[in-house]
Amino acid sequence: MLVVPGPGFRSSGRWKKFIFSSCPSFSRPIPPPPPSLRFLTSLQRISVFVDLALSSQIHRTVSHHLPNMATATTTETRSRKANGSANGVLKTKAVEYPDIQTIRDAIPAHCFEPTVLHSMAYVVRDLTMAGVLGWAAFTYIPQISDSIVRGLAWALYGYLQGLVLTGVWILAHEAGHGAFSKHQNFNDVVGWVLHSALMVPYFSWKFSHHRHHRFTGHMEKDMAFVPATKEDRQKRRLADLYLDRELFEDVPVVQLVKLLLHQLAGWQMYLMFNATAGPASKQREGGWLRVSHFEPTSAVFRPSEAIYVLITDIGLAIVAYCLYLASTVVGWKTVFLMYGQAYFWVHHWLVAITYLHHTHPDVPHFDAENWTFVKGALATVDRDFGFVGRHLFHGIIDTHVVHHLFPRIPFYKAEEATEAIKPVVGDLYRQEKGSFLGSLWKTFTTCKYVEADPNEPGALKWAESN
Template identity: 50%
Template sequence: MGVQGVSDTKAVSTSIDSLRAAIPKHCFQKSTSTSMSYIVRDIALVCTVFYMGTQIQYAPTFALRCALWALYSVFQGFVFVGIWILAHECGHQAMFDNGTVNDTFGLIMHSFLGVPYFSWKYSHARHHRYTNHMEKDTAFVPAQKDGNHLMAKVQDKVKHVFHMTEDAPIVSLIFLIGHQLIGWQTYMLCYASSGYKSLALSKDPRTTSNLSHYSPTSPIYLPSQRLAILVSDLGLLAVGYGLYYATQVMGLTQVALLYGLPYLWVNHWLVAITYLHHNHGDAEHFEQGTWTFEKGALATVDRDFGFVGRELFHGIIEFHVVHHLFPRIPFYHAEEATGAIQPMLGKKYIRDNTSFLKALWKTFTSHHYVVEHETKPGVLVWAK
């Protein structure tokens, strides 16, 4: 399976400073020309594939048109994800030296894909700050046995109704499809899977109703961030109007096929990538007293998605651990930076080369909740 996992006997003795020192200094340097070349390349790819999509209507048979639309949606979905990741890099200020330039390009690219740029930027920054913290992480905080986790309770109820076992494939498939299709919107609208101390303001998300990433007054954000949230919403309104205008010119069906289908693929890949970065049999989670930044960052996972992962997804799947340690390293230096620190991390470095989609199914069907580690107080591991 190609897994390098956590060792109970070999602890990481390296600090963030020593890891930083091991990485060549140029890996931390941003190149305006290189960053712009990736943005121009991905926009050119979107436009090229879009043009090819507009020609599908002229295919001679219905069956051929269906096959071409399926092919178009998959490939344009890949390219859209590439755009999403470049905006993600801008959110980390990892594309350009100038913060305003980062935010301008990030706002444009994320708005195009229906993402409220600043809203996501602020909550995502706290995810990086408190990765795998059971109370303060903002995303994919796992359920605990007999805990107050909505999705775990719903799955148990459905399985009981259908009189199926814990490992019933059909039930797991239904929930996996739902997880992939609406997981992103659920997080953006309801702050689902977040820790109960993860809000910027001192409130418990379990007892708070206004948890939308689109609301400037949400306790997810500080009062000083509200104007930026409003700017994010205005960006989405502009794109929404653009799509409305496109339907008047091209028709609703054509816009749904050209934009809507790839958008669904973006949802799928975005949720799958993020989920598999933070769910693995060797990835530990930590309670308040035992969590440290280093422990949380090193409990993330590098995986492999071949050509698509490295070229179209900009290596975000393959080199995610170093991104959590040093999120301002430009993605085009992440492979070199990973190679520099991996020998220092030893078995603390988690890499799983299992087929990506196979890993998604295996992880989703086997990792339901975490339990206390048998010998490490304050450390939680996935129940077997």
């Protein structure tokens, strides 16, 4: 008789054997399948289970500067004991969230002053590196006679060019926030050109990203990586198929496939379907097919923003036509090797950076009644990516907390601003020094859903992994 193991069985580690062999010592029998599934063969049922397991990760389908708030908020916060038990003993203590003006006053005034010369110097530097890499690859790699070595050389080029162009993406991101210069029209021209060159919808993303900053950590209105709740998870259990999805979720190969899909398709899913955004993030009524970042009348945007979305689409169309013209000269294969590889690497880094900034076992989310701007902005994590993070990615990984508090601080002054706010925010400042890519795997496989935090009313903490 086929049986379903209980929770203790799964946590003991023996569940892995269950997938490949029966376990008669566990005695909860499976009722017969519903009539709608009885006609399926065993192989077809397995296919259904795997498809549903793989589909669980991506779910849900203004101004970004909040006015100064002079009200401090007292709450309970969680922290793990430095020398706690293996289970991570928790302790609680009352802390006070400082108001936004107090934090701002701690930062030197010059940190809020971008300059055109300084910012444009980085644009010239990054575009020069991208141009040199592209020229070298186009000129020398085709001359390599050995096909394996030539393929490896193209792969290395794609990786390196992806790093450089991610830096270009970040500079356009600075322009979108108004941190590139004091001149907003100039910022928008620079951002539109750079993002369009990377096939990124500049104004569309600018609007939705501003709302992400405005409502960071808000379980209903945040625009990016709003986690599933315990209730969401229970609703999605495979009760009608009489099999617990957790049997699949913890299988390493399933986790790896889901992570690859997350990294390769996550950005496109967000742009097309508003994936991972909160249920109240839309600006007007519209079905799940009316939330694209490319549609001027999308529910993601206000009516007044439609013209800018159209300008965004024009920029993308120009670049797409240029790629087509290039393909008529050098062929689509060369266009993919020169441009397509870097395109996917940029999206990989973009998804990884954003995901890890807002997903961490110690980072809470908040319900609508208890969320505040400061709580949300401090519910982020600074991480370390070494030389690449500091120099090629312009410190966006290392100084993201202060960036969420004050997005108009230029990246080349964010490190000084970060040091200035640390004494003010105290333990509310979060930093992770571990391996960036190692953290991506660990976070993706452990931070699966949030549940109410009994130590902090209105907060939702990441559930402990089994």
